Amino acid sequence: MVVIGSPTANVSLSFRGRHEELGYILSEGTFQVSSLSGAFSTLLMEPERFISDLERMDKTLTGNSTLSGIDQEVAISVSVRTLGGVEVNARFDDHQSHKADISFSMDQTYLGPLARALRTELGAAQ
Numbered sequence: 001m002v003v004i005g006s007p008t009a010n011v012s013l014s015f016r017g018r019h020e021e022l023g024y025i026l027s028e029g030t031f032q033v034s035s036l037s038g039a040f041s042t043l044l045m046e047p048e049r050f051i052s053d054l055e056r057m058d059k060t061l062t063g064n065s066t067l068s069g070i071d072q073e074v075a076i077s078v079s080v081r082t083l084g085g086v087e088v089n090a091r092f093d094d095h096q097s098h099k100a101d102i103s104f105s106m107d108q109t110y111l112g113p114l115a116r117a118l119r120t121e122l123g124a125a126q
Contacts, residue, residue, distance in 0.1 A: 001013065001014045001029075001121070002014075002114070002117045002118050002121050004076070004078075004088060004106075004114060005088060005104050005106060006104070006106070008032070008033075008034065009032065009033045009034070009102070009104035010031070010032055010033075010104075011029060011030070011031045011076055011088070011090050011102075012029045012030050012031075013027055013028075013029040013118070013121070014027065014028050014029060014121065015027050015044075015047065015121050015122050015124070016028055019043055022043070022070075024043035024044060024045060024070055025043065025044045025047050025122065026041070026042075026043055026044075027041070027042055027043070027044045027047075027069075027074075028040070028041045029041075031090060031092060031100065031102060033102040033103075033104060036100060036102065038092060038098070038100060040073070040074055040092055042069035042070065042071075042073055042074045043069060043070040044067060044068070044069055044070075044074070045067075045068050045069070045070055046067075046068075047067060047118070047122055048122070049065070050065050050066070050067040050118075051115050051118045051119050051122065053065030053078075054078065054111055054114060054115035054118070055111075055112070055115045057078070057080050057111055058108075058111035058112040058115060061080055061084065061108060062080055063079075063080055064077060064078060064079035064080065065077070065078055066078075071095070072093070073092065073093050073094060073095060074090075074091070074092055074093075075090065075091045076088070076089075076090045077089045077090070078111075080108065080111075081105075084107065084108040085105050085106075085107070085108070086105065086106045086107065086108055086110065086111060087103065087104075087105055088103065088104050088105070088106060089101070089102070089103045090102050090103075
């Protein structure tokens with residue numbers, strides 16, 4: 001499991017396997033900000049691209065990328081801001097009665113280790 005953020009504001013992801021016909025990655029995870037928390041399971045689109053984007057952002061300290069679920073029920077966006085800050089925005093929506101939007105900041109030095117941890121997690125799921 002890979003944790004994006006800190007103990008008080010985070011999204012955690014586990015890649016469980018690849019959907020062979022569609023090429024999507026089955027993912028499970030949790031999210032937490034203050035007292036708001038929840039769990040999710042989704043098929044993620046293009047996790048390899050998201051990881052490559054994080055690696056590029058770590059080198060250039062510019063850019064943004066979004067990791068999305070197949071039905072947009074999960075979307076995790078990472079954006080480099082001025083002065084080295086990184087903003088994480090995540091949306092969780094079951095398209096019925098539950099929806100959560102969370103945001104938190106982290107330091108730019110977290111981008112490289114995050115990309116490496118996600119790449120390791122992705123390799124283990126295939």
